[in-house]
Amino acid sequence: MRSKAVPFDATSSAPRGAMPRAAYVHVPFCRRRCGYCAFTVLAAHDAWIPRYLAAVERELADLGAPREVDTLYFGGGTPSHLPRDAMRRLAEATTDRFPLAENGEWTVEANPADVTRDWCRTVRERGVTRISLGVQSFSPRKLRVLERDHDARRIDESLRLLFDAGLDVAIDLIFGVPGESVEEWDGDLRRAVAASPHHLSTYGLTFERGARFWGRRARGDITPESEDSEAELFERAIDVLTSAGFEHYEVSNFARPGHRCIHNETYWLGRSYHGVGPGAAAYVDGRRMMNHQGVLAYIRRVERGESPVVDWEMLDAESRARERLVFGLRRLEGVARGAFQTRTGHSIDDLAGSAVERFVSLGLLEDDGSIVRLTRRGLMVSDAMWPDLLRPEVAAPREPARSNRAENAP
Ligand code: SF4
Structure with missing residues (x-):
């Protein structure tokens, strides 16, 4: 929503x-x-x-x-x-x-x-x-x-x-x-x-x-x-x-x-955080909120007694789990299957099993049955891999183009 x-x-x-x-x-x-x-x-x-x-x-x-x-x-x-x-x-x-x-x-x-x-x-x-x-x-x-x-x-x-x-x-x-x-x-x-x-x-x-x-x-x-x-x-x-x-x-x-x-x-690690000031993002209790990005608009809204939040969405449990998977894979330790299921209520296989399998076959992920993590080759293209893990898959993905353009923290 x-x-x-x-x-x-x-x-x-x-x-x-x-x-x-x-x-x-x-x-x-x-x-x-x-x-x-x-x-x-x-x-x-x-x-x-x-x-x-x-x-x-x-x-x-x-x-x-x-x-x-x-x-x-x-x-x-x-x-x-x-x-x-x-x-x-x-x-x-x-x-x-x-x-x-x-x-x-x-x-x-x-x-x-x-x-x-x-x-x-x-x-x-x-x-x-x-x-x-x-x-x-x-x-x-x-x-x-x-x-x-x-x-x-x-x-x-x-x-x-x-x-x-x-x-x-x-x-x-x-x-x-x-x-x-x-x-x-x-x-x-x-x-x-x-x-x-x-x-x-x-x-x-x-x-x-x-x-x-x-x-x-x-x-x-x-x-x-x-x-x-x-x-x-x-x-x-x-x-x-x-x-x-x-x-x-x-x-x-x-x-x-x-x-x-x-x-x-x-x-x-997909944990919640507060965010204050123009353009700041917050994530509280499954709700992601974004303050007005315009500095002057942010100031004027607050001065008028209005909320600075102009955009928010409530993530459902599956979306939260998918985000957690992607953010977790950014960490080189990777994502432990058991801990992931305990925390999110979803298994990696149910969410993205076939995508994970394909990325393993392309040499971009390694999967020893308990932990899924990026390979060196996957590190080079990781940003291009995330969309396939964030949405339910409809078609066989091609090999991602190279990119290592990391997003700054909110
Ligand atoms: S890159 Fe950093 S220092 Fe330069 S204008 Fe942007 S925020 Fe300011």
């Missing part, structure tokens, strides 16, 4: 099952918009920050009594772009509503250009434990193509400050930037390993509607790399990072032992 602009009382949607133990807050401000970005972002419009803060405070207050969570995640946009007072205010409003459990994980996304000693102190004092640093590349050429506003020297400086502050550090790298060679990507991987972060994510560059790169590609001004060369770069990342001691635990994610992103595991 899907509905648009449904008046929604979040308090009355209190789940029948366990309450979410994770909360995401979207911070939509950036200094300027990068060429490849199609996220919910307001670039160079900082005058809206006070009204955004007031709207988020109101949305949080409308969610009812405080409830403890195990993970908090401030994503964006660029949360580190907020002035110090705004950051303190947002942190306070969030933890008033979602107090963080002892030893909880609190991630804040940051741009290397914003990280100073003072900023590290500010977030540390509020209880932040982990910073996701938008490095993207150490290569001056790639950073220029991506239209990022930092350089490699700034990255090194920000990493030093974050480590000095005792924060866990996760970094993001993008591959498949037009003109990228294996040697250039090797340079990124070498620098990343030498930096010794706790966690590393690698994403293939995407060309999405709404991003400047979308129009540039249509005009022939910029040309995506071929799927084969992207796959080569992705394989290179897996080899280099796992050899360096990182655990490859999800299609796009690598972690030092004990440093997986617990918040993102919430999504991959």
Whole structure:
């Protein structure tokens, strides 16, 4: 069931099952918009920050009594772009509503250009434990193509400050930037390993509607790399990072032992979560909700006393089970048949037995009778496999085209 602009009382949607133990807050401000970005972002419009803060405070207050969570995640946009007072205010409003459990994980996304000693102190004092640093590349050429506003020297400086502050550090790298060679990507991987972060994510560059790169590609001004060369770069990342001691635990994610992103595991394990701010998604008691993606529209709706939720759907048990299967297969541990059936009430064979069988015969999945998991070959094409598992099958699927374009967390 899907509905648009449904008046929604979040308090009355209190789940029948366990309450979410994770909360995401979207911070939509950036200094300027990068060429490849199609996220919910307001670039160079900082005058809206006070009204955004007031709207988020109101949305949080409308969610009812405080409830403890195990993970908090401030994503964006660029949360580190907020002035110090705004950051303190947002942190306070969030933890008033979602107090963080002892030893909880609190991630804040940051741009290397914003990280100073003072900023590290500010977030540390509020209880932040982990910073996701938008490095993207150490290569001056790639950073220029991506239209990022930092350089490699700034990255090194920000990493030093974050480590000095005792924060866990996760970094993001993008591959498949037009003109990228294996040697250039090797340079990124070498620098990343030498930096010794706790966690590393690698994403293939995407060309999405709404991003400047979308129009540039249509005009022939910029040309995506071929799927084969992207796959080569992705394989290179897996080899280099796992050899360096990182655990490859999800299609796009690598972690030092004990440093997986617990918040993102919430999504991959099909657990429920809260979402606050423009464009934020929430998943509570089988209901998936999406706030208005327009930043100004989100603010105005909340100011008028309306719900920011503009789209929601109630997933039935079978859809939930199918999603759980797909998210679970993104994790390299795979999906255990017995545990899956206990949790969802559905067996993998009933839901997608023939698709699984075909993918096994194509060498994309392996199935030892108790666990189903992606093979190395399946990792290269995983995004193209999911549709066949999400819907009841009607025709024999062809071998998926190559793609490793991971979706960002909500
Ligand atoms: S890619 Fe990140 S930093 Fe660049 S505009 Fe988008 S949200 Fe902002």
